[in-house]
Amino acid sequence: MLYQVLEVIEQANGSVSLAELSQQLQIEPGALEGMIAFWVRKGRLKEATIAGCGGGSRGCICGAYPNGCIFSAAGPRVITLASPDP
Amino acid sequence: MTTLEMSFHQALFRYPPPIETELNRLAELFAQTPALADAYPPRWLAIQALEGDETLISDIRTLGGPAVAAALEESLNRLRAIYGDDLDVVLVDQRYRFVHTIATQAVRRPATPPVTLSDRIDRVVTNRWLGIPIFLVVMWVVFKLTTDVAAPFVDWLDSVLSGPVSRWIGALLGLFGANGxxxxxxxxxxxxxxxxxxxxxVPVLLTLYFALALLEDSGYMARAAFVMDRLMRALGLHGKSFLPMIVGFGCSVPAIYATRTLDNRRDRILTGLLVPFMSCSARLPVYVLIAMIFFPAHAGQVIFGLYLTGIVVAVGVGALLQRTLFHRQPQAPFVLELPPYRMPTLRNVWQQMWERTSSFIRKAGTIILATSIVVWLLLAIPIGEGEFADTPVDQSAFAAVANAATPVFTPLGFGRWETSGALVTGLIAKEVVVGTLAQVYGGAAGDEGAPGDEAATLVDDLTGIAGGFATAVGDAVRALPGIVGINLVEAEEEPAAEGLATAIRTGFMASSGGHGALAALAFLVFVLLYTPCVAALAANRHEFGTPWMLVSLFGQFAIAWLAAFIVFRGGLMVWG
Known part of the structure; x- marks a missing residue:
């Protein structure tokens, strides 16, 4: 089942929502969340929800703000396959 | 509303036989080892060990001794011979299969999932055909707010700073004998x-950040990013590029660093080259100043058009680079989930407004202050006749230095030393363009003095400030219906800072052969598209290296020059 999740994401054409993925795999949305979290922990998937400065310190004004980048923006939750390319 | 029904029966969970055998063996061993049995449940510890929990494996080795460690290693080796390195995946997968089997048997869901309010809104807001027009309408409202509603407060603050505050500083200097x-x-x-x-x-930025905070906190910004992403993908750009580009609306520097979230170096470089085209908030004061002088009745539309131009240029340049320098690559698939809509909270909105505006004020007290002093020094140094700090601005060292760059901008309609100088100092930070224009044009217009400043007392000043603020509040409230097309406020013939506005208007008229508005529009397009600031260049160099920084610097300059040329010369052909 876990590998099925990876396969379906790999074969998706562009973006797919969690609801679509859940319907396609016939997996409960809650279980699917757990499976994605497992693959994120394993480093096979990557997840991002906030667009921030990515930790730039030198020359970046966010260094002055202890809570992080003030220009970070809440974006959609994006889960992608982790690329082997550095 | 009942959305699902559940019933429970007893179910027994077992791992595959080879794993169960090793689990039982290890659990029994751990149970017989008091140091381990006292600290952990034996079967749970055995499962964690087989899943490769390094902390617990270390504990087993330390507390269990060499015999237990050897037994664990043997169990792992036997299972690896069957399952390879994915033993942990097999264990977790078995649990999910069990959960799935139970859920399939026990949970009955309605044939069609219930539709939430968020779903209903999203059907319209993220619709393939309506998504982009709705995004444009939202952005238009934001810029109407930032110009029409903030403008009375800008006029008020400008009159306070250039009137009473300047007089108070002058009086204070007089006390120390430093006046004159x-x-x-x-x-x-x-x-x-x-x-x-x-x-x-500051009121313009406060209003912009207020509107953006509302959009972000409500969940709309995520939808805007989704809509942008679809547009970019349609043009062959990397979908994840939109995240740094959204940050670019705030500031280019963190946006360049945000490209680190992209996996591929080529995508990072390409996005890093496009991010500066997204109009950062530092450019907004320049837009507002020039748009209020030349297009007072349509300032909101002009600023909205500039932001839109930035997006179009970024997407166009990106699509071009993707097909040439960076060669189009197949799109990577991804899962995308939008957060539900929610009511924005006052605390979040205020925090975002304040933090972002305070960074602007902080910049005014550091970079902009330092640049203003350098510009003043160059304006104070006479070239030829005149004395230090008492020379006509057009006879100053600043004018001489800025004049060297003037021929570059002459074909664009703003080839005067004042604008050239402002654009060059604007490389330090975009807000400096406004500061420099105020210094160079204010020098010519400032001798007129603020109205009534000779007779003003402290009480007069304070009364004037309070009265002006009340008027600004009234004007801002009356401007609100203008956002939906109901105009209760007549467009001002002359902006409040009349002397400065007249000087700037005269300057643009002179440099463009009488086509000041066209030259001003070309100037705004140039400000939109040329290098944001040295900090952005440093971030570019830090992330991508000197060659790409130079590509960004000269590439942006060339695109800005070409776009301004098309606006001015094209405008002359159509309207000239």
Whole structure:
């Protein structure tokens, strides 16, 4: 089942929502969340929800703000396959 | 509303036989080892060990001793021979299969999932055909707010800074016997004009950040990013590029660093080259100043058009680079989930407004202050006749230096030393363009003095400030219906800072052969598209190296020049 999740994401054409993925795999949305979290922990998937400065310190004004980048923006939750390319 | 039904029966969970055998063996061993049995449940510890929990494996080795460690290693080796390195995946997968089997048997869901309010809104807001028009309408409202509603407060703050505050500083200097000399000129014409000219735009940024915070906190910004992503993908750009580009609306520097979230170096470089085209908030004071002078009745539309131009240029350049320098690559698939809509909270909105505006004020007190002093110094140094701090601005060292760059901008309609100088100092930070224009044009217009400043007392000043604020509040409230097309406020014939506005208008008219508005529009397009600031260049160099930084610097300059040329010369052909 876990590998099925990876396969379906790999074969998706562009973006797919969690609801679509859940319907396609016939997996409960809650279980699917757990499976994605497992693959994120394993480093096979990557997840991002906030667009921030990515930790730039030198020359970046966010260094002055202890809570992080003030220009970070809440974006959609994006889960992608982790690329082997550095 | 009942959305699902559940019933429970007893179910027994077992791992595959080879794993169960090793689990039982290890659990029994751990149970017989008091140091381990006292600290952990034996079967749970065995499962964690087989899943490769390094902390617990270390504990087993330490507390269990060499015999237990050897037994664990043997169990792992036997299972690896069957399952390879994915033993942990097999264990977790078995649990999910069990959960799935139970859920399939026990949970009955309605044939069609219930539709939430968020789903209903998203059907319209993220619709393939309506998504982009709705995004454009939202952005238009934001820029109407930032110009029409903030404008009365800008006028008020500008009149306070250039009137009473400048007089108070002058009076204070007089107390120390420093009035009338170069010190007064430095403080009033340098610091107060340069920094004050920029600070007058704080209401604009507060309004912009208020609107953006509302959009972000409500969940709409995520939808805007989704809509943008679809557009970019349609043009062959990397979908994840939109995240740094959204940050670019705030500031280019963190946006360049945000490209680190992209996996591929080529995508990072390409996005890093496009991010500076997204109009950062530092450019907004320049837009507002020039748009209010030349297009007072349509300032909101002009600014909205500039932001839109930035997006179009970024997407166009990106699509071009993707097909040439960076070669189009197949799109990577991804899962995308939008957060539910929610009511924005006052605390979040205020925090975002304040933090972002305070960074602007902080910049005014550091970079902009330092640049204003340098510009004043260059304006104070006479070339030829005149004395230090008492020379006509067009006879100053600043004018001589800025004149060297003027021929580059002559074909664009703004080839005068004042604008050239402002664009060059704008490389330090975009807000400095406003400060420099205030200094160089204010020098010519400033001798007129603020109305009634000779007779004003402290009480008069304070009464005037309070009265002006009340008027600004009234004007802003009356401007609100204008956002939906109901105009209760007549467009101002002359903006509040009349002397400065007249000087800037005269300058643009002179440099463009009488086509000041066209030259001003070309100037705004140039400000939109040329290098944001040295900090952005440093971030570019830090992330991608010197060659790409130079590509960004000269590439943006060339695109900005070409776009401004098309606006001015094209406009002359159509309207000239």
């Amino acid at each position: 000399g170069w010190v007064e000129s430095l403080v009033i014409d340098g610091v107060a004009a340069g920094v004050g000219g920029v600070l007058a735009f």
